[in-house]
Amino acid sequence: MRSKILIIALAGTIAVTAQTVGRKIDFPADSPLTAVSSDWSETRETPRGGAYLLDVHAVLSLRNSSQRRIRGVTLAVLAQEVTTGGKGSVSVPSLDVAPGEAFPLRIDLPLLCPLGAGGPMVEVRLDGVLFDDLTFYGSDKLHSRRTMTVWELEARRDRKFFKTLLETAGIDGLQKEILSCLELQRDRPSAGVQMVRGRSTNNDPERELKFAFLHMPESPVDPTGGSARIAGNEARAPQINIQNRSDRAVKHFEMGWIVKDQQGREFLAASIPSDVNLAPGKSGQVTQDSALRFSERTLVDSMTGFVSSAEYSDGSYWIPSRAALNDPKLRSLIAPSPEEQRLLQIYHKKGLGGLVAELKKF
Amino acid sequence: MNRHVKETDLALYASGDLRLWQRAAVHLHVRNCQSCSTVVEEFRADGRALRDAAAGLPDGVDWARLSAEMTANVRVGLAAGECVAPRGRHAHKLIPASWRPVALASLVTAMLAVLLVGGWWLNMPSQETQALSRAMRSIWRGHSAMPEERGPVIEASSEGIELRKDGGALGVSQDAAKLMTVSVSTQGSASAHYVDQDTGQVTITSVYAQ
Numbered sequence: 001m002r003s004k005i006l007i008i009a010l011a012g013t014i015a016v017t018a019q020t021v022g023r024k025i026d027f028p029a030d031s032p033l034t035a036v037s038s039d040w041s042e043t044r045e046t047p048r049g050g051a052y053l054l055d056v057h058a059v060l061s062l063r064n065s066s067q068r069r070i071r072g073v074t075l076a077v078l079a080q081e082v083t084t085g086g087k088g089s090v091s092v093p094s095l096d097v098a099p100g101e102a103f104p105l106r107i108d109l110p111l112l113c114p115l116g117a118g119g120p121m122v123e124v125r126l127d128g129v130l131f132d133d134l135t136f137y138g139s140d141k142l143h144s145r146r147t148m149t150v151w152e153l154e155a156r157r158d159r160k161f162f163k164t165l166l167e168t169a170g171i172d173g174l175q176k177e178i179l180s181c182l183e184l185q186r187d188r189p190s191a192g193v194q195m196v197r198g199r200s201t202n203n204d205p206e207r208e209l210k211f212a213f214l215h216m217p218e219s220p221v222d223p224t225g226g227s228a229r230i231a232g233n234e235a236r237a238p239q240i241n242i243q244n245r246s247d248r249a250v251k252h253f254e255m256g257w258i259v260k261d262q263q264g265r266e267f268l269a270a271s272i273p274s275d276v277n278l279a280p281g282k283s284g285q286v287t288q289d290s291a292l293r294f295s296e297r298t299l300v301d302s303m304t305g306f307v308s309s310a311e312y313s314d315g316s317y318w319i320p321s322r323a324a325l326n327d328p329k330l331r332s333l334i335a336p337s338p339e340e341q342r343l344l345q346i347y348h349k350k351g352l353g354g355l356v357a358e359l360k361k362f
Numbered sequence: 363m364n365r366h367v368k369e370t371d372l373a374l375y376a377s378g379d380l381r382l383w384q385r386a387a388v389h390l391h392v393r394n395c396q397s398c399s400t401v402v403e404e405f406r407a408d409g410r411a412l413r414d415a416a417a418g419l420p421d422g423v424d425w426a427r428l429s430a431e432m433t434a435n436v437r438v439g440l441a442a443g444e445c446v447a448p449r450g451r452h453a454h455k456l457i458p459a460s461w462r463p464v465a466l467a468s469l470v471t472a473m474l475a476v477l478l479v480g481g482w483w484l485n486m487p488s489q490e491t492q493a494l495s496r497a498m499r500s501i502w503r504g505h506s507a508m509p510e511e512r513g514p515v516i517e518a519s520s521e522g523i524e525l526r527k528d529g530g531a532l533g534v535s536q537d538a539a540k541l542m543t544v545s546v547s548t549q550g551s552a553s554a555h556y557v558d559q560d561t562g563q564v565t566i567t568s569v570y571a572q
Contacts (some may be wrong), residue, residue: 038492091566106565110533143567149505185542192519195546238548270546290548293515331475335543338555338564345540345562 021045021054021120032066032129032137036102045120050215051112052120053354055080055342058107060124063100068138070097071152072130074144077109077122085112089127089142093151093338096361097134136248151286161322163341163359171352177346178355185344191259191267194293196236202342206231211240214306216324220246221253221307223281230300235269237257237293240305244278249313251277258304258333259294268333269294271308306330367391367398376405387434516552518544523552523569539565 008065011165021043031073042057064070072093080086088109097103124241128138130148138144166174172278183319186198211226238257243251261327274286293302310318336344367388368516374380375388392398471483515526523544524533539556542564550571557564 001494089568089570091568092563093566094564103410106539109567109569142570152548174469188543190544193546195548195550196554245433268545270548272548274395288548290550292546292548319468333364335545335555336568340553341542341557342562345557345559349560 003027006135008286012203018311021056022119024121024123025060025257027126031067031126032064032070032131033126034063034065037065043122047115051080051114052124053208054111054113054120055108056109056111056122058124059274060107062105062107063102064097066129066131067099067101068135069099069132070129070147071132071155072128073105073106074127074129074138074142074343075105076125076146076184077107077111078140079111079113079121085110087111089144091148091198093142093148094155094342131342148316150319151244151338153317154337157319157322158337158340158343159359159362162355163362166356166359169358174354174356178344178352181336181340182344185341188332188335189265189267191265191269191298192295195234195270196291196293205305209235209300211238211305212303212329214304214327216307216311216320217319218324219307220244220248220250220312221254221320222309223248224304228303233294233296233298234291235298235300235303237287237289238286239273239287240272240274241283241285242276242278243283244280246312246318247280248316249277249279250310251275251313252311253307254309256308256334257292258306258329259292259298259300260302261294261298262306263297264300264301265298265331266333268335272305275314304329308334320321366395369401372398372401373405422491477532516546516550516569518546518552518554520544523554523567 007317021040023038023040023043026037027033027035038058038060040056040058044055044057045150046055047305058081072091072095074089074091077088080085088111090105090109092103094104095103106210107124109157111122113123126138127142128136128144128148130136130145130152134149134152136149159351162177163173165177168231169176187279204227208227209230211223211228213223215222222243222245224241224243225239228238230236240255244255252273255272256268257270257272258266260266269292272288274288276284276286278284310322325334335341343355343358346358350357371380371384371388375385375392375481380388392402413560415516517526520541522533522541539558542555543554544554553566553568553569555564556568
């Protein structure tokens, strides 16, 4: 009897572990992207407790089936839509895909899905495609329209900056700037940050700490005050007062949150995206129910905020200029745009000639 | 002038213990190097002095017996040290014989408890360990405890991004690309920027807390 039970249990275990991951690429019929091929051979699943841990590795080949050039793509990768660990996304900014051209897109993502009768399933959906005229196609459930448009505007700003530098300061001037950017990239401080929704486990005494602000000269949103609750190595519930100093209504803005610890180390801790509805000249307040936890030895001493992007109600955007980002503090702390990262890698791989050729493509 | 021969090789050469092919090379060097030749002569002189000293020991020394006597002397020294030590170090003699099994059982129980607690502590997920540490520190300091977090935790570090819940962790990694930056959004997501090292194509992978 006991051996029968063991055999049944073993068979059950084998049946569970032998499940193959189902996959589905679900693009709408009028999608500007067509999946040409996909390779999921490296995707693995492991039963863990009452769930599958899916280690999704896939390479998709996608074709631009529209009549416009594609600048960015975001795919939602789902194992389950509503539960923690079941949703991820993959975005590729700084693309330049002509109509009819194909390009590769890698998905490397861990997901969690519950054990169920149908076995594990990964679904790839198109969240958005951004074209070269800044028009957008997609469901935009992950707000990819906003993020991809900001990336594209940053890409145009940075390419223009490097091209102007090439024209005015020559090849030596461009090289000097690129080397300076590479040095900043190498020395940029980073610290482990945990994002916790709601209240966290910290039991240290709590105090209120006010934000200092770096004011961007051309920003439509001006932060006028703000604070967060600090307890030891945690900062929670940021609250920021803002004023719209532009002549257009603002519906969304994003702030960078810089933290300085008691040893004097500074790093970019997080971004604070906020939906607002702020008429010209009006003031408002945003609060977020989230907490940032740093490493045990990082005790928060001071905080600085700066506006990193804004979206007007008419659908246009504001991003800081290269000159505004030249503030010594910002320059050393904030990450370069995806386009600058791409151009630096091209310089690293192909040298100055490769970089100049890339800049001349646009 | 060639580099000098290592002192260890010179010592082996002086005692005739160097390998044949090395001996020829060292011999050639020593013949032309005053410094090394002097060192070799000093080693040879030391060897002769040792042999003379060994000749002074009585014939038929029993090395096993000599070793046993030395060990016994060490034990006598330790016992003498115990005799002159303060009385507090003999506390075990204060426990009555009838209580000794109870004391022994208590000691074994305490050691087992230490092992169990240590094992449990080491195997507990680090996040829960930290939370418990903080709670214990708080109780020690007299602060009131705050409720436990219920939501998931997203972590961004120079290693990439990770989603943690109930002691489990899901990490994001791309073997073929270089991690450039990570970022956290207070709206509940973390992103990692990877750059393909050949093409420069940037891929941004994000995980969502809800």
